[in-house]
Amino acid sequence: MKKEFVVIGLGRFGGSICKALAEQGMEVLAIDNNEDRVNEYAMIASHAVVGDTTDEMVLKSLGIRNFDHVIVAIGDNIQSSILTTLMLKELGVNNITVKAQNDYHEKVLRKIGADHVVHPERDMGRRIANNIVSNNVLDYLELSEEHSIVEIVASQKMDGNSIIDLDIRAKYGINIVAIKRGQDIIVSPQANEIIRTGDILIVIGADTDINRFERRIVE
Template sequence: MKKEFVVIGLGRFGGSIVRSLADQGMEVMAIDMDEDKVNEFSSTASHAVVADSTDESVLKSLGIRNFDHVIVAIGDNIQSSILTTIMLKEIGVKKITVKAQNDYHEKVLRKIGANQVVHPERDMGRRIAHNIVSNNVLDYLELSDEHSIVELVANEKLSGNSLIDLDIRAKYGINIVAIKRDRDIIVSPQAEEEIQEGDILIVIGADTDINRFEKKILWT
């Protein structure tokens, strides 16, 4: 069953969400006050509407409360972002995700009832920083302030060793939850699985433990 989404704010972040959801076959209503931006997404979104999201009567007329999930991707106007979130809560939207500009903005959003708050610029900055610090890091996803999932490329030092030989969980407190090998993905690999040079290890754990593993085993 298709889910129905609303994306409010069609800047780079909001626009990319509209395109991604549409590519996945989802129903998407795209909203912005800028008519040119709305016209840009008229052929991508299921519905593209010029509207003021801080006007409760406008949101009600669009039937926003009937959608599964509303993403507030308003750019630099923090006041509009907060007011829109308040309006969405008051009309009974089930799930609201909001883009935050800073930590203070996030605190306010959480207090007024946003279900999820994202920091796309900050999070992307952290991913890039991890990628450029180590040649072995392909991707990085923050799970919390202290835990992450990281894709690491296995080097010659790891090659030929099984997971039980390396005993990574006991020594470093991290878990290898999957291994990408060419076009294959080995999910929940067995202890006897032997690592090959070039394997992509999908690792989950505390940031401090992952960093310790990188420095000890992967950095050259």
């Protein structure tokens, strides 16, 4: 059964989400107060409408509470973002994701009940920085302020050793949750799994432990 989404705000962030959801065959209602943006997405989204989402009557007329997930991607007006989120909560929307411009904005959004808050520019900046700093780090996903999931390329130093030989969990406090090897993905690898040069290790743990592992084992 297809899920039904609403994307409010069709700037770069909201527009990219709208396109990605539509490409996956999801039902998407796209809303913006700019008619030109709405016209741009009229052939991409299932429905695209011009509307002021800080107006409760507009949201009610769209049957907003009947959708599975609403993404508030308003990027240039914090007040509109907060008021829209507040209206959505009061109307009983079950799942709300909101784009935050800064930490203060996030605090307010969480106070009024946003289910998920994202910082796309900040998070992408951190991912890029991690990729630049280390030749071994392919990708980076922040789970919290102190924990992450990281893709690390196994170096020649690790070649031929099993996970238990390297004693990664005990020494570094991190877990290898999967290994990418060519077209194959080994999920929850066994302790006796042999690591080969060029394997992509998907590890999870505290940032300090991951950095320590990378310095001592990978490089």
